[in-house]
Amino acid sequence: MHILWLTENYPPRRGGMAQACDRIVSNLRQAGTNIDVVSLNSSGQLIKSVQQQNGRLILAPASDNPGHVLNCLFNYLEDPGGRQQYDCVVAFGGYLPILALPVFKSWLGTRAVTMLRGNDFDLGVFMPQRRAMLADALKASDVTCVLSGDLYKKVAKLYPEAKLQVIANGIDNTGWRCDGSDYQAAAAWRQQHAGDDRLLIGIIGQLKEKKGVTFFLENVVRAGLHDRFRFLLIGDVETQVQEWLDARAEKLAIIQMPFLDRFELLRWYPACDFVALPSHYDGMPNVLLEAGALGIPVIAARTGGINEVLKQSQHALTFWPGNSENCREALWHAAGLKPEERTKTGETLKKHITENFNSACETSRYLELFNSLNPQ
Numbered sequence: 001m002h003i004l005w006l007t008e009n010y011p012p013r014r015g016g017m018a019q020a021c022d023r024i025v026s027n028l029r030q031a032g033t034n035i036d037v038v039s040l041n042s043s044g045q046l047i048k049s050v051q052q053q054n055g056r057l058i059l060a061p062a063s064d065n066p067g068h069v070l071n072c073l074f075n076y077l078e079d080p081g082g083r084q085q086y087d088c089v090v091a092f093g094g095y096l097p098i099l100a101l102p103v104f105k106s107w108l109g110t111r112a113v114t115m116l117r118g119n120d121f122d123l124g125v126f127m128p129q130r131r132a133m134l135a136d137a138l139k140a141s142d143v144t145c146v147l148s149g150d151l152y153k154k155v156a157k158l159y160p161e162a163k164l165q166v167i168a169n170g171i172d173n174t175g176w177r178c179d180g181s182d183y184q185a186a187a188a189w190r191q192q193h194a195g196d197d198r199l200l201i202g203i204i205g206q207l208k209e210k211k212g213v214t215f216f217l218e219n220v221v222r223a224g225l226h227d228r229f230r231f232l233l234i235g236d237v238e239t240q241v242q243e244w245l246d247a248r249a250e251k252l253a254i255i256q257m258p259f260l261d262r263f264e265l266l267r268w269y270p271a272c273d274f275v276a277l278p279s280h281y282d283g284m285p286n287v288l289l290e291a292g293a294l295g296i297p298v299i300a301a302r303t304g305g306i307n308e309v310l311k312q313s314q315h316a317l318t319f320w321p322g323n324s325e326n327c328r329e330a331l332w333h334a335a336g337l338k339p340e341e342r343t344k345t346g347e348t349l350k351k352h353i354t355e356n357f358n359s360a361c362e363t364s365r366y367l368e369l370f371n372s373l374n375p376q
Contacts, residue, residue, distance in 0.1 A: 001374050002034045004077070004086045004108070006101070008062070008094035009117075010039040014236075014259055015206055016286040017117050020169060021092050027363040029054040033370065036084065038073065040096045047076045062096070070100050074107065086110050087374050091137060093117030099133050102140035111373045114141040119210075121146075121155060122281045138162040142373055147284040148305035165369060168305060170362030171289040173354050178266050178294060186270035193255060194271070198230040199335065201299065202272035204265065204287050208238035212278035212301060216327065217245075217252060223328040226252055228335050234268060235259050262290065273342060274299050274334055277306055280321050284309065292353040295346035299334055301327075311352055314345065 005025060009017035025035055035055040041062045049058045060073050077083065088111045089104050091097035098120060105112040114137050124130040138144050138159050145167050146152050152166050178186075194200050207213050213233075220226055230253040237245070237256070245254060260268070269275070275291035277300035284305025291298055292309065300306050301321040310318055316333045319326030337345070 001088065001370050002084060002086050003028075003036070003370065004084075004089045004104070004110070005035050005037045005092060006040065006090065006094075006097035006104070007037065007092040008040045008096055009092065010037060010041075010057075013039075013041060017093060019262060019286055020117070023170075023172070023359060024362065024366060025055075027359055028366060028370075031363060031367055033367070036086075040069070040073075040094070047072060049082075066096055066099060069096065070103070073100075074104065077108070088113060088370060090115060091141075093120050095130070095133075098137045101137045105140050111142045112140055113143050113145060113369070113373070114138060115145045116151065116155070117147075117283060121151060122210075125158065135159065143369060145369070148308050150304050150307060151283070167362065167365045167369070168308070168357055169284040169286065169289060170357050170359035171286075171293050171353065172359045173293060176266075176290065176293055178270055182267040183270050185267040189267075190271045194230050194232075196230075198228060198253065199273040200230050200232055200271060201334075202232045202234065202269065202275045202291070202296075203278075204234045204268075204275065204291075205285065206238075207233060207235050207241055209241060210280055211282075212280050212321070213241050214244045215280070215322065215324075216276055216278035217248070219324050219327040220331060221248075221251060222324065223331050225331055225335055229253070229331075231255070232268070232272060233257065234265070262286070265290070269294050269296055272296055274317075277301065278319075278321075278327065279303055279306070282306060289353055289357055292346075292349040295343075295350040297334075297337075297342055297345040297349060299330055309353065309357060310349070313348060317345070 007021050009021050011018055011022050025037055029035055036058060038058045038060055040060050044061050047060050049056045063069055086108055089101060091101040091114045093115060101112055101114060124134050144162050144164050146155060146164060147168055149166055152164050155162055156164055203213060220229060232255050234257040236259050269291060275296050275298050277285055277288055277298060279301050282304045288306055288309055299317045300310060302318045303321040317330050319330045
């Protein structure tokens with residue numbers, strides 16, 4: 001199986017989508033699948049490629065002229081000097097991959113898979129141009145992958161002809177763990193910077209309005225719990241969110257850190273009593289699996305894949321997205337948990353993620369999918 005994989009989110013780009021793309025591609029390559037990844041966000045003027053194990057990384061410069069970018073990319077792919085025969089083209093979310101998929105499928109004579117990620121559906125369906133583009137991609141796709149049953153239902157109702165399959169994100173349980181030095185560093189930092197009896201809630205990732213950061217913190221204040229919690233915010237902060245935080249600096253106990261690589265986070269996660277994911281809408285955030293796999297309880301909105309990962313036993317710490325009363329109830333519940341109850345909640349979540357959301361299961365599902373499109 002030889003796959004052409006189109007993406008706007010691939011390392012060294014930061015964020016959860018880039019991490020997920022790298023994980024899925026790497027695991028499929030290790031399983032023997034040949035994948036040429038086209039990264040549609042590189043700088044420079046020329047398309048170039050780097051040979052990697054079981055595939056190439058093709059760096060394609062992006063511009064404000066998508067037609068020019070994609071025409072030049074197709075010329076590069078069809079150049080007789082390096083032309084490859086592909087069995088399938090994949091659009092891993094994003095504007096350019098989804099725009100290109102129906103055309104490249106036809107011109108290259110391949111099967112096609114769309115992997116809906118991020119805002120492809122949540123925001124795209126409410127933007128006329130992107131909704132039409134999305135409809136074209138779903139119609140052309142032999143399979144469209146979604147991360148949750150929630151998104152499956154939404155897509156199926158709007159596009160009943162789409163061939164949908166749910167494949168959840170996974171995490172490498174063997175490679176994702178804290179060692180003694182991580183726990184020591186977390187304890188030392190907490191003693192120095194958060195040594196009082198407040199509970200520490202981590203909010204980690206791309207901190208923007210859709211992630212519900214200001215909604216969540218506003219309800220902390222409204223619940224009268226601003227003296228009960230301290231907050232550790234790690235990641236890039238949207239301008240309007242930062243302005244909101246600055247205006248409430250005296251009311252809320254907030255410590256901010258810049259974006260950190262996921263493995264750098266291993267000495268910060270253990271400092272947290274909880275991790276919060278108050279998103280208004282979301283897919284299946286890596287932070288959810290990362291925190292849960294380390295046994296850290298999660299306070300979260302019941303949206304997208306979050307609702308599927310957090311079992312019924314965890315629901316006292318969850319709330320309907322955007323529901324202030326629900327949110328405050330979850331916060332009050334979190335504030336009232338005894339240390340041993342927090343530990344038990346975290347361990348239950350860890351066991352659930354280890355058994356049901358590991359990267360081996362994720363890779364197996366994708367291999368099964370691609371093999372079904374290319375029967376021998």
